[in-house]
Amino acid sequence: MADKKPIELEEGWASMQRGIDKLIRLLEGETESQFNAEQYMMLYTTIYNMCTQKPPYDYSEHLYQRYREAFNNYINDKVLPALREHRDEVLLRELLSRWNNHKVMVRWLSRFFNYLDRYYVLRHSLHPLKDVGLLCFRDQVYADVKRNARSAVLKLIEREREGELIDKMMLKNILDIFIEVGMGSMDHYERDFEEVLLNETASYYKRKAAEWINEDSCPEYMLKAEDCLRLEEERVDNYLHASTKPKLLREVESELLAKYEQDLLQKEHSGCAALLRDDKTEDLARMYRLFSRITRGLDPIADCFKEHVESEGMKLVKEVAEAVEAKKEKDAGKPSRDSGTSHEQQYVRQVIQLHDKYLSYVSTCFANSSLFHKALKEAFEGFCNKAVAGSTSAELMANFCDNLPKKGGSEKLSDEAIEETLEKVVKLLAYISDKDLFAEFYRKRLARRLLQDKSASDDHERSILTRLKQQCGAQFTSKMEGMVTDLQLAREKQQNFDEWKQRKNKQLPIDLSVTVLTTGFWPTYKSMDLALPGEMVEGIEAFKEFYEAETKHRKLTWVYTQGTAVLKGNFDIKSLELVLSTLQAATLLLFNEAEELSYGEVQERLNLQEEDVTRLLHSLSCAKYQILAKEPAGRTISKNDKFKLNVKFTDRMKRIKVPLPPTDEKKKVIEDVDKDRRYAIDAAIVRTMKSRKVLQHQQLVLEVVQQLSRMFKPDFKLIKKRIEDLISRDYLERDKDNPQLFKYLA
Template sequence: MERKVIELDQGWDYMQKGITKLKRILEGSVEQFNSEEYMMLYTTIYNMCTQKPPHDYSQQLYDKYKDSFEEYISSTVLPAIREKHDEFMLRELVKRWGNHKLMVRWLSRFFHYLDRYFIARRSLPALNEVGLTCFRSLVYTEISAKARNAVIVLIDKEREGEQIDKALLKNVLDIFVEIGMGQMDCYEQDFEAPMLEDTGVYYSHKASSWILDDSCPAYMLKSEECLKKERDRVAHYLHSSSEAKLVEKVQHELLVNFSTQLLEKENSGCRALLRDDKVDDLSRMYRLYHKIPKGLDPVATIFKQVLIMYFSQHITAEGMLLVQQAEDAASNQVILGFDYSQVLIRKVIELHDKYLAYVSDCFQNHTLFHKAMKEAFEIFCNKTVGGSPSAELLATFCDNILKKGGSEKLSDEAIEDILEKVVKLLAYISDKDLFAEFYRKKLARRLLFERSANEEHEKSILTKLKQQCGGQFTSKMEGMVTDLTLAKDNQNEFENYLSNNPNAHPGIDLSVNVLTTGFWPSYKSSDLNLPSEMVRGVQVFKEFYDTKSKHRKLTWIYSLGSCQLIGNFEAKKIEMVVSTYQAAILLLFNTSDRLSYSEIMTQSNLGHEDLVRLLHSLSCAKYKILIKEPISKTVSPNDIFEFNPKFTDRMRRIKIPLPVVDERKKVVEDVDKDRRYAIDAAIVRIMKSRKVLGHQQLVSECVEQLSRMFKPDIKAIKKRMEDLIARDYLERDKENANLFRYLA
């Protein structure tokens, strides 16, 4: 049976009744659609769309669907919104938007057949999209600016501490998001951009007031609280995509724009926080500023540089104060009665610990702060104090820690901790090679004179130095320690040799350390005329050593030797610990009662400089073993010396020290000589690989290679280059004097 045709007017009249009922429901009627009504409305649309042409009214129904929304919006929705203002307008807007979405849902069900076939075939906007577009073009376009302004007013009220309806703002802002139908353009352009602009103005006013009235910590507290509240704002009603932009805006107005003024506050800025150990405030400063993206905001980079500058300047200022105090102590050392170098290094260690804690705890080990700290410590860690370079002071400090009785009693753990910190300080010292030479000199004395307090600590610091500066830095020192171990074995073999060869006994107790020349510092070797008692010992040891190796030459370093002599004084016998030189002089008085200065020089074969020091220690110092004529506090070539039989001391064993010799000059000379070799090697190494190189580039690469051990002088590099040219390792280009060629 053929289906009866439904004409457009007839069918639409029926649909109008359904739409009118839907409008009543939206306006608050308690009516509801039953299933029969729903099916009749759906079926009417279905029948009108499936009739044969010219009775297929799909296009007309699609148009009337849109007209239904436009008529309802124009007659009901817009008038209802227009008559309200501010927060009441927002509530009406939220209500009408909710009703509109409900109307779209119901009508799109009634007209669903259009969506399935007609719209799909014609590639037209879907029913849901048509409904939302109607609201956007008629309501949103007119109302969005007023709604945005009302929302911003409420946000500013909340910033001032007033209570607002956050759920309402959430619903309003959802309209800005949903009206974009999958795009964020409406939210970003119509609401977010003006909201961010208002935020900037709001916090700019606040910051201008706070920066004048508040201390730096108070300002930062307020800033941190504001940032927290803005993030909460996003969580409660703003879209999540706004968080980064909003936070950046607040950071810019509160933190970036006023960074310099904030840091330079006289009594509460960065300097004061560092000075007063305000760890919490420094941590807050870091928390606030490290989140500002350096790449996105150049001003943030400027702030970081300012912060680093203050951090660096503060450490430098405090470190230089320590240096000045040490300088003052050096000039008054006798009065003050303490070793200024030890005090200085300990103070520097304390200072380093303090600021390292800042970097670690407050600034989260950020590389910028590590760099700032390094630059600051390098400034005053390379100062000369009391004529001593910092490398020498550090080596002396280590010597005091490691030798017997050199420092206050410290536990093994405390010593290890100090050694660890000393090695960290070494990283800031430019002349590491100078430290190595001073340290090697002092290590040699500790090892040779058995002054080292603990062998494990000696090995431990060498391990730390090796890790810090490389194997080449400690190779000679490690060789020295190994030498002493081998020397003990060698001494045991010598004693066994004497036991097995009674006729070879030297007549004295003799202990000899055989050392490798390349490992140890260079020592003065003189042709001392040994007393007969000692000559026999030297011969016996040489005979023993020839049985072990005939290919090695023994060079005796008498200046490092020590002897124990028994002095037969009238009061009592006293055992005297003296150097080999002192012993040689004293033993001359076994055969002569009086000797002139020249006679002692002739018989001992010692030079004037050494002899003056030795005779002074025996006749003018604390222990006057010899009597000098004429009596004075200085030794001259016209003096006469004789044994002092009346000498006595409350101790039965005394050590007669030699006047201290300042070895600084010789150490510096040795290091300068080594540096010349190092510069030569670096230049040759670079030129051998590059063959041809410009003057400036050669100097730069040479500095870069050598800077790990010392800061090379540019003039010295140029001088070595000229020397290598003279020795035919390099030549200048004939056409370009600034170009060098490798020859060797």
């Protein structure tokens, strides 16, 4: 059988060209029937035969070249002339149509020439046929129209920014061409379109920002900026590539926000300070959202917030100082025990409200940002450590906490409200640098409440101690917790004493109640060797007997200054119950045995120092209740005075409490705290030097400050003084060559 005659190149290509021409007519919309299976197989077979013939009739290489030429011819004859006669949106629509046609042409021709793809292309590591078609389009069509197409796209985007409706789907499809011609790389999209888009965007918003900053208030400007950012994000979602989003938004943020931040924040009637002043929480939240987008954009807002809060706090400090001063002037000449106390209580209440308000700003407007928590902390530290009407905030907070759980306190609150307020005031304590001062004031107040049975609830007392422990550590509250526990044990001890009296059948001339305290827990009280009246001596001896039998190796020391007594006073008009201190009661009982006593006789019989006797006699003869009559009459006590019972004394109440003149407790507290601070500084210096052995002066001071700052802010001069003292006591020594270097002496 004779060999089949090979197909010549031109003969075979003429057949293929007819198929290509038919495809082009279809693409151009001319009247032409679709390819049927027979036509398709004939074209496919022609290529197959021309590629499988024996050399020199294997035309694979020629066909691969002619495949590319078919695209180039079509592009030059039909596509480019059609595109070059259009501009703007019409150009984009034509380009999209030509791109879609091109993809159809690639799909069909690559099928006809499929055998080339499977063998020739693979064997010679050439571009696959689909890529050849795409490269033809990129190198000729895309290269020719990309500038005009980009210009048309950018015009449409600007029109959309100005509020016009545009064909978003068409834009997306056009931009897909910029992406697809990259064949897996974004280079063409980024270089030929995105770079110019970003420059145009910056220019557009630069113009807008320059207009708006002069015309609009800060809130109006921010609304526009937020709207622009939202629309740009939508723009990306609608037709730009996702990778463009951060770059595009960065341009908008830079032009609208970064470049105008100071101008916006400092706008006179609508800037950050004005928004804070007028409680514009929604605008503040928007400001936070917008400026959190730019690097360090929140810093100036946090500074403004801090300044505003501190200024509000200083206003409160000034108001209370003025109110206290006004009250002092009004009360001048009148007896007044605690001028200004109500104003100071109100001050703490207002500080709590201020903290609630701006803490809520931090959570709602500023997304609980640590930057704004820090600003709030620094603002409160700024004014909370200022003197308030001559008192420290530590003292005022201790007084406030004393008033809350007290029976008949000025704060008439439910249990839940007391708990909530306690929690808030303890949170404020975090801002006080002198926490040790608060602790000492509070301990003194707590002792007084407990000993005078002024505490409304043990639960409230324990609750505040739990909160203080969480805030300041166990060491802070250990003594106070001991005091509360002491009171419970003392009640049990009293019950045991009552049972002991029954067992022993002991009848005492007075009802005696004794509170046994542990010395280490309680404040130091003044001890005195009071000569007790006989009525009291018998009761005390009985308790001693009971206590010593029950408790070995413990010594009782009686603190008469903290005791109370109730006496019945038989006056001419009516009998009255008098609630007195133990010392006042002992003084009055002297007048059961003598009708008249001189100052010296009272002092001798009580065995007290002059200052105590003067204070006692003043409270009983010159103050609110004049139970003793003084000769000569007057409002001051002298050593020549004589006293007797004022039998004409009466009062509308049946039971009255006779107060003692207040002592300067504040001075004593401050002295005690100063002493404790010296010990604390000594301990911190020795602790640090023991572990480090040798240390520079500055480093030692810094480490000591760091150790102690949780409880108080140590004074540098005091630390220096304590170092000198420790050197003199041979705990440390100076280096001979470097006086700034210290060594620890074991």
